[in-house]
Amino acid sequence: MKSSWRRASTEAKLLLVGIPVLIWTLLPIYHLVLFAISPKESAFAGQLWPDHPTLHNFAVVFREQHYYLSHFWLQLWNSLVIAVSVGVLTLVVATAAAFAISRLRVRGGRTVMNLALFTYFIPAAFLAVPMYKTMGNYGLLNNQWSLILAMVTIAAPYSIWVLKQASDKLPYELDEAARIDGASPPQLFRLVYLPLMTPSLVAIGTYALLLAWNEYLYAFLLLSNDTQITLSVALGNFLAADDSPWELLMTVGLIYALPPAAIYYAFKRYMVGGLTAGAVKS
């Protein structure tokens, strides 16, 4: 009897933590969804649920029927192209570097690794203004390549580090066996290394892709034409007006947030395992 009472009190205590955690976590996201499905008047009246939920806002966004939305599809496309390019380029650069450092053991590899790690730990926001000036000097401002290259620069150090860690775990005997069979370094890379590294490559590709999709600061510094900016910058631009159409802003925000969230949950196993273990090694 006593123990069942005690168990009930433990459950109550857990609920006392769980319910505030649930509300704290979901409130801003619920608010976002609420605006997306509410007519403007009901959203602005602070209702917790609209009297007449509607998909009207989505229709307006998809048909680009507002001044702020006139390039919605193009900007969505820009976000996608830039994110995919950053994912692919980061993979190419980082895999090659990790292979050279970890398997070929090139001279100076350790130094390069340390330099890369050092860059990883310098907050990206501190590099934003010099990067902006640099892209200006290179004549790349307002060119999507500037954002792609900047994001590859930011994503590469961590990617190289994670891939090097994963690659160090592959037995060195594999390389020796392949060499004895007459494999050249490129063959070793293609036939032995890449297949064994696939899970880490998926994790890193996703990491770089999401980093680029979610980026705001660099995107708004480096790109400014309405036809070139990404969706993240377009979202920020909504704030320029005093009478911002917040219900449309939130609708675009929800559309923008869905792909990364879906990817995140789909690859959760890799992301949480691979990336958090790499981020903090105790």
Add this chain to the structure above:
Amino acid sequence: MIAPYLLVFLLFVIYPVGYGFWLARHPATYVRLVDDPIFSRAVINTLVFLIIGINLKMVVALFLSGFFVQARTWIKWLSLVFILPWAVPSIPTILSIRFMLNPEWGLVNHVIFKLTGADGPNWLNDPWIALSMAILVHIWKSLPFWTLILIAGRLAIPGELYEAASVDGASTWQKFKWITWPSLQTLYLTSSILSMIWTLGDFNSVYLLTGGGPADLTHVLATLGIRYLRLDQVNLSMAAIVCALPLVLPLVYFMMKRLSK
């Protein structure tokens, strides 16, 4: 094969950093920077943001990691929902919070009015409330990540230790003090340092919530560079970053040491 990365490193790290230092080379720039009241305010804001933000976040993460390791089905489901703020891009959610805090139309003040009949505060118009809200936004976004890290840390502690302690009649607090904390200490410290570096670079939480306002009183070092860039004073912008280096470099050194072990 290391060449592609070296090229990227030379063109987009070495060159910008060198150019940045060159822009910030005149001592006169630093005199002007220190004379700017917005700069000293941003330094204070950054310190407040770091000290309160990180300690609050890490203590809550430590507590919640203890909650999430409890074996219950509903807690497992809750943990899936709990990582949403981390999985979702920060721009839409920060803007959503920004509107929630709108004094006239926002959800928060509507609820306050319904419950108390009084008007809620003008959240983003008072510099200290606005900064506190930016800290809360930062915590909202990054709490799941650090909780996950500490959960992983807790799960690595052998269960026998707790069983033996239970047999000896140890209380929950004693178990925490003598088993959990000693095992998590190093991880907790490393996480705090890393979180400090990342928080220093948190541009979005402040910029998208307050825009540095009201009256430029909620800037932090991460947003200050953009403010000077807008005012067309790039050398001040670079000087502000150079001034932050004495704070950043020791932390980076600490992390490099940790990782290269």
